[in-house]
Amino acid sequence: MEVKEERSRDVPEIAEEKHQRPNYTLPENGKPVFVEPDLEFIQLLLKQTGNSYKKCMQCGTCSATCDISQESRPFPGKEMAWAAWGMKNRLLVDPDVWLCHQCNDCSTRCPRNARPGDLLAAVRQESVKHYAFPRFLARWANEPQSLLLLFGIPILLLSLALGLKDSIEKALGIAPTASNDIIFAYSSLLPHWMLIGFFTLFSILAIALVSVSIKKLWTSMKAPYGIGDSFKPTRSVFRCIVSTVKKVFMHDDFASCTRSAPRFWSHIIVFYGFISLCVVCLWIVTARINPLIHTEFIYPFSFFSPWKVLANFGGLLLTAGCLLMIWNRFFDVEDTHSGTYFDWVFLSMLLLVVVTGFGTEVLHYIHLDPHRHLIYFVHLVFVLALILYLPYSKFAHLAYRTTALVFVEYFGANNGASNLKQNADSLSAEEIK
Numbered sequence: 001m002e003v004k005e006e007r008s009r010d011v012p013e014i015a016e017e018k019h020q021r022p023n024y025t026l027p028e029n030g031k032p033v034f035v036e037p038d039l040e041f042i043q044l045l046l047k048q049t050g051n052s053y054k055k056c057m058q059c060g061t062c063s064a065t066c067d068i069s070q071e072s073r074p075f076p077g078k079e080m081a082w083a084a085w086g087m088k089n090r091l092l093v094d095p096d097v098w099l100c101h102q103c104n105d106c107s108t109r110c111p112r113n114a115r116p117g118d119l120l121a122a123v124r125q126e127s128v129k130h131y132a133f134p135r136f137l138a139r140w141a142n143e144p145q146s147l148l149l150l151f152g153i154p155i156l157l158l159s160l161a162l163g164l165k166d167s168i169e170k171a172l173g174i175a176p177t178a179s180n181d182i183i184f185a186y187s188s189l190l191p192h193w194m195l196i197g198f199f200t201l202f203s204i205l206a207i208a209l210v211s212v213s214i215k216k217l218w219t220s221m222k223a224p225y226g227i228g229d230s231f232k233p234t235r236s237v238f239r240c241i242v243s244t245v246k247k248v249f250m251h252d253d254f255a256s257c258t259r260s261a262p263r264f265w266s267h268i269i270v271f272y273g274f275i276s277l278c279v280v281c282l283w284i285v286t287a288r289i290n291p292l293i294h295t296e297f298i299y300p301f302s303f304f305s306p307w308k309v310l311a312n313f314g315g316l317l318l319t320a321g322c323l324l325m326i327w328n329r330f331f332d333v334e335d336t337h338s339g340t341y342f343d344w345v346f347l348s349m350l351l352l353v354v355v356t357g358f359g360t361e362v363l364h365y366i367h368l369d370p371h372r373h374l375i376y377f378v379h380l381v382f383v384l385a386l387i388l389y390l391p392y393s394k395f396a397h398l399a400y401r402t403t404a405l406v407f408v409e410y411f412g413a414n415n416g417a418s419n420l421k422q423n424a425d426s427l428s429a430e431e432i433k
């Protein structure tokens with residue numbers, strides 16, 4: 001009894017060491033926190049990461065290695081621990097998961113080959129599925145057996161639009177237009193009014209659905225930090241958005257990676273190639289209402305039109321970037337990145353969009369009928385699939401990551417705001433429970 005009493009008196013003295021310790025707050029009843037692992041979630045992560053993350057021994061090398069990890073919230077060490085315990089609810093509300101660009105500096109230096117980068121990628125995939133609306137489409141987008149169904153939907157929608165084209169023209173009094181400046185135009189079968197209206201409708205729908213998802217993500221990320229209506233941010237939302245957009249366009253965080261410099265270049269090439277094509281598409285769609293167009297708008301563009309040059313340049317960038325990504329995945333000497341179906345579907349979709357686009361252009365110039373119309377239809381199918389599954393595929397990571405970056409800027413997680421860190425520490429036990 002004397003020994004036990006002596007030890008109990010020593011406990012406060014040990015706790016009062018000079019070393020700074022995290023101030024975790026236990027529940028009000030003073031009892032230990034009960035953790036109920038989500039076994040299904042654990043098995044899912046094990047399947048996606050190849051059983052690697054269970055090798056983690058919490059040495060902290062990954063968190064110390066990451067150049068963008070914050071001192072107040074180091075990652076991915078804590079995420080590896082949460083994943084080992086199957087804390088799905090804690091991982092899905094963690095903004096740090098989205099700050100990772102999977103440069104794999106941590107995976108390269110991990111002494112146990114636990115692949116923290118792959119683990120965070122798997123969590124991001126599950127986040128997209130969790131916050132997607134409706135969720136069954138996200139499930140289909142991540143199942144290889146649903147691939148034919150996913151392509152069947154845009155094929156059916158485009159076929160219906162073509163079948164109803166004449167009836168809609170008669171009902172709305174739309175007269176087929178032609179111009180002597182356009183040679184062998186596609187508009188006889190695929191009129192511009194139909195394509196612009198059709199793709200604009202589904203683009204707005206996709207943006208609306210992904211907006212619902214990121215709103216849910218934003219609300220969920222506030223929970224573990226105890227952020228309520230009384231929280232007073234130090235910066236305006238507008239300033240945070242501007243700062244984040246600049247960071248995204250410059251790839252600032254990605255540029256800090258040392259191990260995967262080739263991935264930085266392939267990613268930024270794809271990014272700007274895609275942006276170039278989006279600018280050209282936006283110019284075409286808004287041609288009738290664009291105040292910057294003062295002359296007759298003739299489409300398709302001539303080969304030497306500045307917009308045609310920009311489109312071809314963007315297509316070449318996108319093709320080169322996609323091929324470089326594929327090369328890096330197949331010929332990664334240290335094998336630090338294992339691509340998943342989630343990655344490959346999106347990458348393949350991007351490549352097929354641009355390849356069929358170039359095929360359409362070439363067959364148009366040589367006037368090869370009916371092949372040029374067939375390849376054009378296939379191209380439109382891939383473009384529509386890319387738009388339709390924006391909220392459910394890896395394409396959504398652009399919106400999710402941007403949201404997380406704005407979140408940490410707005411609520412002070414990256415500028416040393418002590419109140420945010422303290423709230424996170426005090427509520428972490430309750431959140432895990």
